Amino acid sequence: MNTVLKSILALLGAALIPLQAAAAVNVLACEPEWAALANEIGGDRVTVNSATTALQDPHRIEARPSLIARARSADLVLCTGSDLEVGWLPLLFTQSGNARIQPGTPGYLEASQFVVRIEIPKVVDRAMGDVHPGGNPHIHLDPRNIAKVADALAARLAQIDAPNADAYKSRLAAFLTRWQAAIERWEKDAARLKGVPVVVYHKDNSYLIAWLGMREAGSLEPKPGLPATPAHLAELVERMKREPAKVILYSAYNSAKAAEFLASRTGMPAVMLPYTVGGSDKAKDLFGLFDDTLARLLATVK
Amino acid sequence: MKNHWLIAVTLAAFCPQAHAAGEDEMRELREQVRQLKENYEKRIEALEKRLLQAEQAAGKAEVAASNAQASANQAASVGARPSGESAFNPGISLILNGTYGNLKRDPAAYRITGFAPTRGEVAPPNRGLSLGESELVISANIDPNFRGTLIAAIAPDDSIAVEEGFIQTLGLPGGFSVKAGRFLSSVGYLNETHAHAWDFVDASLANKVFLGNHLSEDGVQVKWVAPTELYFDLGFEAGRGRKFPGGPDGGRSKNGFGSGTLFAHLGGDIGASTAWRLGLSHLRTSAQDRTYADLDSAGVGVTNSFTGRSRLWVVDGVLKWAPQGNATQTNFKLQGEYFRRTEDGSLTYDTTAASLGTQAGSYASRQSGYYAQAVYQFMPRWRAGYRYDRLSAGTTSIGLVNAGTLAAADFPILGGYNPTRNTFMVDWSPSEFSRVRLQFARDRSQFGAADSQVLVQYIMSLGAHGAHKF
Numbered sequence: 001m002n003t004v005l006k007s008i009l010a011l012l013g014a015a016l017i018p019l020q021a022a023a024a025v026n027v028l029a030c031e032p033e034w035a036a037l038a039n040e041i042g043g044d045r046v047t048v049n050s051a052t053t054a055l056q057d058p059h060r061i062e063a064r065p066s067l068i069a070r071a072r073s074a075d076l077v078l079c080t081g082s083d084l085e086v087g088w089l090p091l092l093f094t095q096s097g098n099a100r101i102q103p104g105t106p107g108y109l110e111a112s113q114f115v116v117r118i119e120i121p122k123v124v125d126r127a128m129g130d131v132h133p134g135g136n137p138h139i140h141l142d143p144r145n146i147a148k149v150a151d152a153l154a155a156r157l158a159q160i161d162a163p164n165a166d167a168y169k170s171r172l173a174a175f176l177t178r179w180q181a182a183i184e185r186w187e188k189d190a191a192r193l194k195g196v197p198v199v200v201y202h203k204d205n206s207y208l209i210a211w212l213g214m215r216e217a218g219s220l221e222p223k224p225g226l227p228a229t230p231a232h233l234a235e236l237v238e239r240m241k242r243e244p245a246k247v248i249l250y251s252a253y254n255s256a257k258a259a260e261f262l263a264s265r266t267g268m269p270a271v272m273l274p275y276t277v278g279g280s281d282k283a284k285d286l287f288g289l290f291d292d293t294l295a296r297l298l299a300t301v302k
Numbered sequence: 303m304k305n306h307w308l309i310a311v312t313l314a315a316f317c318p319q320a321h322a323a324g325e326d327e328m329r330e331l332r333e334q335v336r337q338l339k340e341n342y343e344k345r346i347e348a349l350e351k352r353l354l355q356a357e358q359a360a361g362k363a364e365v366a367a368s369n370a371q372a373s374a375n376q377a378a379s380v381g382a383r384p385s386g387e388s389a390f391n392p393g394i395s396l397i398l399n400g401t402y403g404n405l406k407r408d409p410a411a412y413r414i415t416g417f418a419p420t421r422g423e424v425a426p427p428n429r430g431l432s433l434g435e436s437e438l439v440i441s442a443n444i445d446p447n448f449r450g451t452l453i454a455a456i457a458p459d460d461s462i463a464v465e466e467g468f469i470q471t472l473g474l475p476g477g478f479s480v481k482a483g484r485f486l487s488s489v490g491y492l493n494e495t496h497a498h499a500w501d502f503v504d505a506s507l508a509n510k511v512f513l514g515n516h517l518s519e520d521g522v523q524v525k526w527v528a529p530t531e532l533y534f535d536l537g538f539e540a541g542r543g544r545k546f547p548g549g550p551d552g553g554r555s556k557n558g559f560g561s562g563t564l565f566a567h568l569g570g571d572i573g574a575s576t577a578w579r580l581g582l583s584h585l586r587t588s589a590q591d592r593t594y595a596d597l598d599s600a601g602v603g604v605t606n607s608f609t610g611r612s613r614l615w616v617v618d619g620v621l622k623w624a625p626q627g628n629a630t631q632t633n634f635k636l637q638g639e640y641f642r643r644t645e646d647g648s649l650t651y652d653t654t655a656a657s658l659g660t661q662a663g664s665y666a667s668r669q670s671g672y673y674a675q676a677v678y679q680f681m682p683r684w685r686a687g688y689r690y691d692r693l694s695a696g697t698t699s700i701g702l703v704n705a706g707t708l709a710a711a712d713f714p715i716l717g718g719y720n721p722t723r724n725t726f727m728v729d730w731s732p733s734e735f736s737r738v739r740l741q742f743a744r745d746r747s748q749f750g751a752a753d754s755q756v757l758v759q760y761i762m763s764l765g766a767h768g769a770h771k772f
Contacts, residue, residue, distance in 0.1 A: 052627075053574060053626065053627065055574075055626040055627070055628050056626065056627050056628045057628060057630050060628075060629060060630055060734075061627065061629070062577070062622070062629075062770070062772050063769065063771065063772055064569070064571065064577040064622075064772050065533030065567070065568075065569020065570060065577065065578075065579050065772060066531075066533060066569065066570050066571040066577065068527065068533055068569075069527070069528075069530060069531060069532065069533035069534075069569070069570070070531075072477055072527045072528070072529055073529045073530075083767065086767045086769065087734075087767060087768075087769050087770070088769055089769070090769045091769045091770075091771060093472070094449060094470060094472070094479070095479075095527070095771075096477075096527060097474065097476075097477040097478055097479040097525065097526065097527045098477065098527075099472065099473040099474060099475055102446065102472050102473065103443075104446060105446075126733075126735060126764070129733075130733070130734070225733070225734070226732070226733055227630075227682040227683060253628055253630075254630075255630070255631050
């Protein structure tokens with residue numbers, strides 16, 4: 001009994017050793033894309049955790065104890081904002097007891113505040129589904145938005161960790177050079193996607209569609225945030241017979257069922273897009289995310 | 303861009319002066335201006351082209367928003383936020399719920415045998431159709447240091463109760479936070495959760511007998527979260543003791559505090575799919591004239607009263623699983639709590655001298671109970687759950703009975719009995735804001751009076767998107 005008790009205590013003790021209080025800036029990113037960006041800009045001067053993975057719906061996770069624990073030790077919380085995390089992030093603020101990351105302090109950065117949001121609803125009513133009054137929050141699938149957030153993030157890191165300000169600045173410059181070159185390459189490669197009609201699962205690909213000039217011809221969700229219903233799918237099948245789209249897109253965290261159902265009824269291919277970093281084997285970082293996304297899209301549009 | 307234009311215009315403005323200068327200089331300047339102009343025309347053309355593309359691409363986006371593409375800083379102000387005094391309206395949400403009950407026994411006669419009645423809302427919902435409590439939630443940050451929340455419960459009998467009304471700190475250093483006001487006590491797991499977020503229509507039997515259904519205290523809570531990777535918190539509450547197990551109702555008139563709670567939680571993840579939390583809490587209070595109603599051996603309704611110490615220990619655990627942590631399609635939740643309470647002091651029989659006359663003697667009890675429940679979302683929108691409740695009346699020693707002054711039959715509700723209940727439920731949630739539930743329970747709370755309860759409930763929330771605790 002005593003030894004059991006001792007080993008439990010030892011385990012507890014090990015687990016309770018404070019997180020490394022090293023000089024590194026402790027970043028808690030709400031989504032994997034921002035975790036990847038924080039790594040690009042911060043390099044080894046930051047320790048980065050992501051609250052969600054590419055296989056989780058960022059709307060629908062819970063303020064688990066492990067997230068509160070991470071928020072407790074964070075120096076910077078980097079999130080999308082625009083109500084994407086409204087179901088759990090407010091609890092991290094109130095439950096973590098961390099004054100440094102409260103909204104309005106330098107320790108909280110909301111990426112969507114630095115870009116032009118699209119699909120801002122004129123009327124906000126839940127009868128239209130899970131609408132976001134601040135516009136579509138899935139901003140990272142337009143790479144030009146990533147560049148803007150990178151700017152803001154580098155400035156914020158420089159503010160929080162002033163001694164390393166120059167390092168963040170030069171890492172930002174290096175990243176933006178590579179990023180702009182990549183954007184040019186992607187835009188050139190993706191030229192033939194222009195005007196291609198696509199069916200989406202959720203409105204999480206809107207920025208990608210807007211950037212590449214594709215056209216959204218329908219959505220598997222009857223209304224944003226509501227799961228597909230048989231009636232809606234039947235209606236969609238009919239619509240696709242009249243005006244077929246080229247491809248059905250769904251994200252790594254979505255169930256493939258509805259997309260495959262529509263594919264089987266219409267002959268349109270269903271394509272899984274990684275959506276964010278970690279959503280596919282090739283989407284290892286932000287560059288890989290767009291490389292793989294475009295490769296998957298281009299493979300269907302010959 | 304504006305700056306460059308300014309330079310160009312300024313250059314142009316200086317041209318007449320340049321007239322005095324040599325022809326060469328003049329030509330050079332003109333050439334420079336021309337180049338500048340050309341340069342900028344090209345850039346503007348490119349910008350316009352990008353703008354056009356952006357406009358086309360943005361689809362439904364406001365043209366104004368597209369114009370703002372050029373400047374990310376401007377963009378931040380694009381969102382149509384209200385201005386003026388309404389801009390600071392707090393988040394308001396309203397929770398509506400109602401039930402239909404088909405019960406074998408009248409809920410007005412509901413008792414849990416073996417346990418002193420708590421005067422809380424422990425009875426099952428009414429027979430037939432009835433409105434539940436409508437909850438109005440108003441909350442916002444007060445300033446950078448404080449956040450305020452008010453939850454008013456509007457009962458179907460037209461009364462309004464303050465369910466919670468508290469302020470909490472946001473800016474304390476070192477992982478500390480303080481709550482003050484009226485709040486749901488952090489004793490156990492279910493008690494901290496609002497009724498509309500419960501997985502069953504009603505609370506567990508243990509919550510009913512040990513915490514009077516839902517314990518909210520007027521007091522102060524101090525909580526500390528450890529700076530560790532494993533979640534660990536530690537806290538205490540000093541309260542008024544305004545409700546069961548404290549007493550009398552509304553709390554005693556005394557300085558200091560009437561109840562104290564200590565709690566600690568551990569929590570973490572197991573891989574990406576599983577999250578857990580374990581808690582230990584202790585509630586101690588000294589009740590004074592905590593009254594309850596009973597029927598004595600003569601069948602006369604009497605009021606009895608307890609004065610003494612009450613000590614409660616609760617161990618709680620919750621485990622949630624979803625494939626890869628993605629709860630959208632399927633997920634599973636396992637939850638359980640074990641309660642153990644000791645009370646000692648004095649018990650006064652028939653305080654109003656309605657039957658055999660007021661008499662007092664010693665009282666001591668050691669009681670326990672637990673519940674365990676599992677809820678599984680087997681497909682989007684649909685969940686099914688099962689809960690098992692068991693209480694143990696344990697040992698109760700009543701001085702008046704031991705001395706032979708009164709009979710055990712004079713305290714029927716304190717008789718030895720182990721209540722149990724089996725509950726099944728299925729619920730359907732068309733969206734995250736609405737839920738309809740069907741529940742069936744076989745309730746053996748009352749000795750010799752097993753009840754079958756069929757309940758249909760709707761719970762809907764409107765307004766600000768609430769964030770629920772784990």
